[in-house]
Amino acid sequence: MAKKPKRDPEREERITMEVVVDCYDRHERAMGWYYYLEDRLQFPFAATCVTQRAGSPLRVKDKVEVLGMPPEEECECEVFVTIRWDRPEGLAVPLAQLKPIAATKAQTKETVADWHYWRSMGYEY
Secondary structure: OOOOOOOOHHHHHHHHHHHOOOOOOHHHHHHHHHHHHHHHOOOOEEEEEOOOOOOOOOOOOOEEEEEEOOOHHHHOOOOEEEEOOOOOOOEEEEHHHEEEOOOOOHHHHHHHHHHHHHHHOOOOO
């Protein structure tokens, strides 16, 4: 398991005030994250797979194009994003697997980093 990062007060404040504010249960936190990500991620963007996951066909260093968010019910337990795949509807993969490439817009990189931070701190819905 990866080492827990140093607490980031600015990121904690943003997550508290923009993502999970007024969220009182697991479902509300899941939807808070879903709508925060849907609103702030600027699609499409290119990303690299940074970790392998059972159930996902991606391998470390695979490059993908992130097209959008799947329906909200797909993100009730974990955040998924839709990538270009060999089917027209794409494929939903865990956002935790992906890191935007350097050329990605700053807001998108920050937003993905917020999700990665949340997970690495051990926070849960």
